[in-house]
Amino acid sequence: MPSQFTYHDPAIKNLLVLSSYLYLLNVFEWIAQYVLSAGLLGQILLGIIYGSPLAEWLDVHWQETFVVVGYVGLLLIVFEGGMTTSLPTLTALLPLSTGIALTGLLVPIGFSFLLTPMFGFPLLHSFAAGAALSSTSLGTVLALISSSGLSLDLQQTKLGTALLGAAVMDDVVAFVLSEIIHLLGESDNSGSSTLGVHIGRTIGVTFGLGIVVMPVTRWILRPLYLKYTRSIYRHKAGQSGLLLMMAVMFIGMTAGARYAGTSPLYGVYVGGLIISYLMQTEAELSLEPIHGDVVSIGDEEGIPASREFEGNPMPGDRLRRVNTHPSEVPMDRLPTRLPEETPPARTPERQHTTPTFLSTFEHYISPLLLYLLLPLFFGSIGYSIPFIPLWRGRVIWKGIVYTLFMLLGKALTGIWILFWPIEGKRKVSWGQTMKLRMPAALLLGFAMIARGEIGLLISQIAYTTSEQQLTEEEFLITTWAIVLCTILGPVGVGYVIKRFKVDVVRGGWH
Template identity: 35%
Template sequence: MAGGFLPYHEPGIVEILIIISFFFFLSLAKWVSAKVIQAGIIGQIAVGIIYGVPLANILEHNWQETFLALGYVGLILIIFEGGLGARVDLLKQNFTLSMVGAATGVCFPIGLSYLLLYLGFGYGAVETFIIGAALSATSLGTTFAVISSASSTINLSQTRVGSVLVSAAVIDDVVGLVMLSVIGDLGKLSTDEHVSLGWLIGRPIVASVAMAIVTPIVTKWLFAPLFRKYIEYHFARFDHISNIILMILVLSAFITIAAFTGTSVLFGAFLAGVFLTYLPSKRPEGPFVVMSREEGEREADKSPTFVHTFEKYLLAPQEYLMEPLFFASIGFAIPFVQLWTGKRIWRGIVYSLLMVFAKCVVGIWIPTWQLFTRNPSHNRKDSSEPGESQLQPGSKEKSKSQDEGQGEHTNGHRWNRAWLAAALLGSAMVARGEIGLLIIEIGHNETPYVSDEGFFTGIWAILLNTIIGPVTVGLIVRFHAKKIGEGEWGLQDPAVPVSSEADMNGAV
């Protein structure tokens, strides 16, 4: 009761050793799996399975619930950081491509699920839809964790393919959470005749679209002008203190609005990060335009950026505490022992491979997009260069053949890099994780539609896809990061548009 107190007592040595070993093995497993299979999160999920309810149940139940809550805060911070580091110009330029990719990433898993589960395995139509919806959601937490882990090789957030990946994953996540809201209320339809199906489906859709439309409008025309005119120059006096206060207020406001309007809290966290990124002025004399964090801290008229503040105060707790707890909490939620029967194994593996294909197919849009939007003049030299008319006919013919050979060679490299970017995008979309687990567990526990066999088939697919995706991305980044970064879908100059077609798509 309020006004009382919690009696303080010294924890037992067994409890202390369990917690120490849990965090030690989380760090060790991340390091080992990153070295062996290029995906550190897989080791943390495995530690969660071992220490949690699915296997040894070493941690007390209330500890697991606490770690799950802390891990979800870590997930919010991961996505908030992704929003802070997002390139707004690239997000706008590639919005159409991201929408097409996201639609593919939602429709293919659900459509292929009906082919296998409904027609092949004989599951119910609603059951198949729920399982397919769970496999249509891309894990935002895993996506941003993979982007962050690859930053030592290539900063994917600054690449064109990275911006498409982030946008498509966010859209998939929003669509998945809309379906989660609908699935969570499906049980009410069978017991309450007064429940409006239109309202159940429409509310999260309207809320998500409204936040996506209203946020950039009010940011550009209201908050950004006010901040740049009246506020940002005062921030230089307090550096990180003013930054962290504004960051907490904005993040709390966005996730609260998202929760109460019925859309995704994670979508709200991403929008909060993008909102803060757009606020400061980009003029050279602006307080937030600095070359380094040290310059912002040292100069009286300059301020560290919001990314600098996040790196100084929040990055270490997120990286070494919150993020490991999030991936361990995924392990807590996997019914590991029940998965191991012959029928569940072969059905789960077959469905997993189909779901890998259902997300990898998203990558095909990169070479397709390049094929229909490329400018042929970029691939060959102009034949009317000064001084060319003075060449002898034989040398002119030889020069032309050399130019054609060089153009073909360059074009071959260009397409090779496009296919590598396509493989990176497709494999990065494969990981499911937290949203998929939420959808399928709500469908199994709160509705009468999902059977035990359907539930375990879906769990197999979510688990294997969450392993296969990051491992594949890690290998691609390890061996081909340089080629991807140098290509058309790689690192982009903020001052140079990607293409005139992209500029038209991104016009505001």
């Protein structure tokens, strides 16, 4: 039987387009990072230029492929976010993250109902627009806080943990809202009978997955992993063994979450938290506590001031992290040798560290993620922006008005930072507390603003269903708000970081 695919040399046009696109994704990222402190905006712009909205140099099949490949990058950065999250801090700040997420969801939806008296949207269409604008781009949030250029890792601060937790909750709810919009747009009226089933299934699976994972991790995965760390196979397998474990966890949680009926981003985040728990357990069983470099920020709380800030980092600077999470554990501080073994003499040449999950991820995956997968992900967002139809007079001004409400709706989440009590913090006056916490509140508010891929997904579902939840003009108005929020959110984060530097985590949010 003849082969279904015949190999042939690629056309020179395809080679030039593809190679230039992959290279310029990183060039545009650097330029946008230097000018706006938001490199992802350059990649989105290049996606608009090369994709269907403008030049259409990339074939439609290529764009579809890059959407899939880029989404793998999104899943990986969420997985890394879970790995670098401190579980005790996440647990302590879970009520705060819930409050931030609910504010960021309900306020934009509430403001969206103003579209009915202002622009004549039907109520159901106002809800569809609000559903699209209630989301938060999890990929954008992680990209922003991981490429901040600060001398500390924002993901491991209280502020970053609360922000990431809220963004994950927003993603799960956005997944539910996308299902609701899809079912409401069905023409056979069967959506109403299955709507409750879909919502209940998603909510049940989301909570159930988190509940089931805890005992499985504690009583099954933890003993198995500790047994592995004490065996000689840990040294023989090295980073390859840890990479295999991460791959199994990543693929298993992605598939399990999606087939069960919830967001795969939530699944990989939980998978990352499992890896974080295993690393924490391994560190606790070492001979002494293991910590990374703790960068603190000089205020009246007795924290020494940081001496370094890189305002506009090159793309590669994102790989340099300051981890409070154990990432490099000295080999002689882990119970990995068998009892009958005699420890070798310690010489300068033999002093090395045993590989960990984080060091393995940064060695094998981070360069690929940084220079290929994430650029393709943000570039793929640009493919879905209807660039030319946006430039209609009445659509522009209505979109700008709607954007102002949507900016305010997410920015209000920063109020939680101003008033949330911090245990162990020395009492200061109310006015001084507000002054100290204002940079953190601004950073969180701006980081929650970007809608990105999730907002575009929901709005396109509402526009393309058989019973449209958004007309063409309403879809374009909604798209204006999504695009402008995705631009202004990262720009605001970049300005706050450049203006306040490490002071963004003052007031007890370090």
